[in-house]
Amino acid sequence: MNTVIFRTLAPFLTALMLLFSVFVLLRGHNEPGGGFIGGLIAASALAIYGIARGIRPVREALWFHPMTIAAFGLLLACIAGLVSIFAAVPFMTGLWIYPGLFGIVVPLSTVMLFDFGVYLVVVGAVTSIALALEREDI
Numbered sequence: 001m002n003t004v005i006f007r008t009l010a011p012f013l014t015a016l017m018l019l020f021s022v023f024v025l026l027r028g029h030n031e032p033g034g035g036f037i038g039g040l041i042a043a044s045a046l047a048i049y050g051i052a053r054g055i056r057p058v059r060e061a062l063w064f065h066p067m068t069i070a071a072f073g074l075l076l077a078c079i080a081g082l083v084s085i086f087a088a089v090p091f092m093t094g095l096w097i098y099p100g101l102f103g104i105v106v107p108l109s110t111v112m113l114f115d116f117g118v119y120l121v122v123v124g125a126v127t128s129i130a131l132a133l134e135r136e137d138i
Helices: 004-027 035-053 055-061 066-086 110-133
Strands: none
Touching: 004 035, 004 110, 035 055, 035 110, 055 110, 066 110
């Protein structure tokens, strides 16, 4: 697409969709959502940006190659499962810690680490596929 309106609105739409994907990721424990759906929304945002601006700006916006992002997400998801083994509980058992941050107790869990890993795997894999399918105009 080469319309001025789409090229102008695509960065704002991409930013809004990325923000919404993080919201869906964080809300996924108590209501519908989570790493997979949030990752699909983020990858869709990057695909829209790629359609509007081209492949090169998307690759410049991502600091790392999409498959590197997916590999790091897979590493995080594996670490989330292995932490439970080192804690002498069954594999993939959710564990929580409650650190204080500026006087506020923030519960962190291996479940969230796993969800974030899934989010990165989906963003990396789907973005890599989308960038491979898009081509520069001839």
